[in-house]
Amino acid sequence: MIRDTSAQDRLVEVRPSRSRNRKLLLIGGGVAVVALIALAAPRVSTMFSADTSVSASRLNFATVTRGPFVRDIAAEGKVVAAVSPTMYATSAGAVVLKVHAGDVVKKGQVLAVITSPELTSKLAQEKSAADAMEVDYLRAQIDAKKKRSELQKAYDNATIDQTAAERDLNRYESAYGKGAVPQADVDKAKSTLDKAQITAKHAKTDLAMDNDSLTFDVQSKKLAHDRQVYLVQDLERQVEDLNVKSPVDGQVGQLFIAERATVAKDAQLLSVIDLSALEVEMKVPESFARDLAIGMPGEISGNGKTWNGKVSAVSPEVVNGEVAARLRFDGDTPKQLRQSQRLSVRILMDKRDNVLTVQRGSFVDESAGRYAYVVNDGMADRRDIRVGASSIDKVEILDGLKEGDKIVISGADTFGDAKHVAISR
Template identity: 25%
Template sequence: MFSRIKAQYAVYGIMFLLLVSCQKPAQKAAATDEFSAAPVKVYKVQKQKVSEKLVYTATLEAWKRQTITPDISGKIARIYVNEGERVKKGQLLAELDTQSIRLQLAQAEAALAMARANFEDASRNLERMERLYQEKAVSEQQYEKVRLAYEAARAQKDQAEAAVNLARHALDVSIMRAPFDGVIAAKNLEEGDVINPMMGGFSASSGVLTLVDYSKIKVRFEVSPADALRLARGQKVYLENPSLPGQQFEGQVTTVNTSADPQTKKFRAEALINNQDLVLKPGLFGRIILEVSTRENSLAVPQKAILENSYVLVVEGNKAVRRNVTTGLKNTDLVEITSGLNEGDLVIVEGNFGLAEGSPVKVEGEVVR
């Protein structure tokens, strides 16, 4: 019984060996290739827009910034807003204690009323005296005395009007309003603090409040002399921020300095970025991208497809085949191919480093851009 089972297993083994030995060499090679094929991902070459881009690090600032402070000294009576609060143009922000100013205004208005009465009286006297003088009923000396009194009364009236206007101006400037729509960036003083702009009683950069408008963002960056020649006012730019992945904000160049910084030998430039949703915040850093040259309908591949700056590997018949290429425009993502590839070629973009020409490959996916 045992011997019979052994004999059966021996027969099965011999049959398996015969089957394997009968397998065609091509089938054996295919099986070996499939087992040893390197996994890769490919990019299908296609025509598209390719832009050469310049990239710089930039600092973000609000495009409008103003210190809110009165033109006169006084005690701060009320502050009506807090940090981070959005305000509208003309909105009341803060005011000084105006009690003494109102008393000065009342006093000036009373003095003006008296000066106007004196002036009217002097005007009537002069008018009467002019008639008498023409009739030769009074002497020139008498006439001159009345005329001088009239001139003095008029000067006193003008002075009183100026005093009233000055007091009214002081009352007006003691009330601080928003000069534009914006956000309160800083509350620098508190109610009860005394501010004296004329005597240096506060920091010129602080004031009572700091108001900013960052519905547009001003960005500053430095460029090399060669790049400065490629920039111009009105040129389109894009801003990217690390805290907002996948988002780009459009703007344009507003300033390119005509002289280089003596220390860095670079040129300073500015751009204005649209920020209507107030997503970007002043004080952050960002990446400015400028398209300086663009070509439409060009063959292009991802940067990582290019090996040793001279060739790519394409998939042909499940093998990696070398293609020497000539490149054109480049940016951080794509490289223009001016010769060496055809539309529709499958270029290896992942798994290509260290891969030898002729190696068997297995395509595990296609990269889409």
């Protein structure tokens, strides 16, 4: 047999070269990069179209919804007395207190007495002057009557003399016609009659003129007396006011003076609290004050109970960015409340259904309600909007947004003037 070379053959292991391994790695890496680029292409295009990029952790978002919209103000209030008069000294003097702080008092009850010797002495003097003027007035009436009587008497005598002179003239004229008396006697009788007529005329004039003068004199005395009487009445009122009385049923609040202290006129003495007329005072932010109106309904809560109320007053002055408002209980005032007690207050300003709203955030103040950033696929796009009324936690959307839109409600101040912002995770 012919021998072959099989006995000499040997299997040799073929190993790939380094260059070939590198080539395979490059090909695989390229495929992976292409796949990643294909997957991230939309994201990359979004990033490149944005004006800036902000982390989502720095922002707060909310979704626009449609439903009921309630505008209300909730705050803490304190009980104050609707009627809490303060008593003042009507005159200078020493004060004797008749009550203590916390005492229950009735309307008209004497709370304090002011001792004023000057006022008491002046009243006595003016009373004496009034009595003297009354005597002068009565004397003037008597003198006037006497004077009128004398004038009337003079007028009556003059009238009688005139009548007698007329009779004498008639007799002399008749006798002269019969030739019994001379013409001189007739002329004398005529002169006597003329004189009597003039006297009667002047007496009548004097009676009228002096009567008016006497009337004026009596009236003057009467007016002076009346004026003095009014002065005495005013002083009596002042003396009566020295007894400081409670104007309402209530409770003595604060005493501003010590017992038997000497005070000046118009000095504060004490205060009285009318516990039957209590109100609740609350502080309202200035932004809501313009919408408050007297008569708005509210709720007052405390002591485990809730009472209905109404806005009774709104202060016209803004203090530290707040406005003071008062609520009056709708119905009888609860008996268990106390002055300055803290209660929860809620004022209902508006209530509507089917309103487009979004959670309130700083975007309302930052943009003045003119625009908002709508979030979609990792991008926040600025959109012009128009907002309406605001409540504590919501704001009404009038235009620019629709139900389901997601917007940035706070943190948009970091966007600057950018119109397109990328939201990174």
